[in-house]
Amino acid sequence: MRGWQDNDATLRVAFSFDVRRVAAWLLLCAAVALTASCARGPDLAVTPLKPATLAALQSYLLSHKADVDQFRLRGPFAVTADLNHEIRLSATERINADLFLAAPAGKAPLVIFMHGYESTKESHTYQAMHVASWGLHSLAVQLPNKAAWSTNGRTLARLVNFIYRSPEAIDSRIDVSKIILVGHSFGGTSVSIALAEGARAAGGILLDPAGVGRDLPEILRKINSPVLLLGADEHVSETRNRDYFYRYVRSGVAEVSIRGASHEDAQYPSQTAQTTEESQLGFVSALTAAALSLSVSGKFDYAWASFSGSFENGKLFNAKMK
Numbered sequence: 001m002r003g004w005q006d007n008d009a010t011l012r013v014a015f016s017f018d019v020r021r022v023a024a025w026l027l028l029c030a031a032v033a034l035t036a037s038c039a040r041g042p043d044l045a046v047t048p049l050k051p052a053t054l055a056a057l058q059s060y061l062l063s064h065k066a067d068v069d070q071f072r073l074r075g076p077f078a079v080t081a082d083l084n085h086e087i088r089l090s091a092t093e094r095i096n097a098d099l100f101l102a103a104p105a106g107k108a109p110l111v112i113f114m115h116g117y118e119s120t121k122e123s124h125t126y127q128a129m130h131v132a133s134w135g136l137h138s139l140a141v142q143l144p145n146k147a148a149w150s151t152n153g154r155t156l157a158r159l160v161n162f163i164y165r166s167p168e169a170i171d172s173r174i175d176v177s178k179i180i181l182v183g184h185s186f187g188g189t190s191v192s193i194a195l196a197e198g199a200r201a202a203g204g205i206l207l208d209p210a211g212v213g214r215d216l217p218e219i220l221r222k223i224n225s226p227v228l229l230l231g232a233d234e235h236v237s238e239t240r241n242r243d244y245f246y247r248y249v250r251s252g253v254a255e256v257s258i259r260g261a262s263h264e265d266a267q268y269p270s271q272t273a274q275t276t277e278e279s280q281l282g283f284v285s286a287l288t289a290a291a292l293s294l295s296v297s298g299k300f301d302y303a304w305a306s307f308s309g310s311f312e313n314g315k316l317f318n319a320k321m322k
Contacts, residue, residue, distance in 0.1 A: 042126065042277070047073040053104050054135035058296050066306035068316075071288040072281050075133030078103040085139075087169065089162050095155070097121065097141040100132040101171055109178035109202070109295040110163065110170070113140040114156060116185025116210070119267065120145065124184070126268040130284050136291055137174055149186045149211075153193025156181065160199040178202050178295045182287065184266050185210045188245065196222035203252075203294050205287060207266035208232040210240045220248035228290050228300050229255040230266070230283060231318065237263040246320065254300055254321035256307060258282040259314055282315065 047070065051057040057076065082099040089095060098121055102108055111131050113124040121140040128138035141159070143152045160179050167174040181204045183191030188209025195204050196219045203226035229245050234257065246255045258279060264270045265279035286307070293302035310316035 044072070044074045044281075047076050049076050051076060053106055054102070054108050055106065057135055058292070061292065062296065062302065066289075066302055066308075068285050068289045068303070068306040068310055071134065071285040071292075071306075074130065075135065075288075077133055077135050079129055079132040081129070085170075087159065087162075089158055093158075095141055095143070095159060097139050098125065098128065099170065100128045100138040100140075101173075102132045102135045102137055104135060105173065107173055107175040109136045109180060109291070110174045110176075111136050111138045111180045111182060111291050112156070112160070113138065114143070114152065114181065114183040114187035114190050115140075115145060116183075116187045116267075118145050119184070119187075123267040123269065124182075126280075127182075127284050127287060130268075131288055131291055134288050134292060136180075136295060137171060139170065143190075149189045150193055150213075152187070152190040154197060156190055156194035157197040157199040160194065160201050164200040175295075176200070180205065180291050180294055182207065182291075183209065185239065185263065189216070192216075192223060192227075192245065192249075193219055195225050195227070196220070201225060202298060203227060203300075205230065205290050205294075206245055207283060207287070208239050208263050209242055209245050211242075211244055212240060216241065216244055217248040220244060221250055223249050224252075226252045226294060226299055227254075228294075228303065229253070230286050230290070231255060231257040232261045232263045232266060233257055233259055234318075236260060239263055246322075251322055252299075254304060255318065256286070256316050256320075257318035258286070259317055286316070 080101045085097050085099040087095040113128055115123050121142040124140045128140045132138045163170055164176045167176050179201045181191040181201050184207040188206040189211040191204045206229045208231050227249050261279035264272045265275045266283050268280040268284050289303040289306045293300050307316050
């Protein structure tokens with residue numbers, strides 16, 4: 001499989017889904033200090049849409065029939081990558097993150113990705129790049145990846161509130177009223193804790209979330225922001241206490257599962273050979289529709305409407321909302 005070409009057409013790097021090669025590629029990009037986009041993601045077709053701005057894209061999408069499959073394509077906007085970007089929350093606290101900025105000059109939402117257990121920010125590189133190509137700036141953060149999910153949740157809340165107060169620390173084009181949190185596996189617990197802590201986020205998207213702890217139900221009951229759970233196929237792989245996230249969030253929550261997808265498919269690139277690009281694209285297209293929906297209306301109505309065809313053909317199932 002081939003892809004990943006910079007905007008100046010000066011670099012083309014062969015890659016596989018082996019995370020070690022992905023990591024090596026990212027280090028190469030940092031070493032040569034590219035100022036343009038270092039990556040375009042896998043060799044997916046690009047949408048035929050050619051809007052000049054995010055507002056123009058949103059206007060077009062809302063005036064046409066919603067279809068999640070269109071978001072399997074790469075978006076219309078160029079993306080600039082700033083890898084291993086250091087965010088200084090205070091004199092003593094710093095966060096390492098990969099920042100992906102969409103090209104349009106106007107204000108745009110920010111989507112923050114939180115990895116799961118024994119995983120890394122690089123496991124969400126393609127997702128972050130893909131979302132940015134549809135006009136939403138993205139930030140994939142690296143936090144402790146073992147047994148620190150409550151702490152990570154509070155850190156995410158501080159990060160969101162820091163960006164809300166000082167968006168120029170990341171990029172002055174960030175629309176601070178539209179910060180969206182995305183978490184995979186136990187990272188979904190961290191996102192839930194951040195929302196329960198009152199982070200200034202528009203809402204959360206949980207990628208096959210997992211959780212433990214007696215206090216998890218009470219944490220979930222405190223969430224007042226919209227939440228969408230994008231789940232794997234539980235006939236393929238089961239996730240610990242995933243049912244809690246829909247059951248205990250009181251309202252404004254929806255859930256849908258992706259047929260045939262495993263837990264690891266909710267990452268892109270995945271770290272396991274058992275996953276498939278088809279299932280990973282299922283997650284990334286639904287994620288993109290959800291993030292655009294939340295950024296436009298503060299709800300998941302547009303995304304839910306875009307899922308209708310996939311409900312009918314069975315690609316998406318287990319649909320419910322309250």
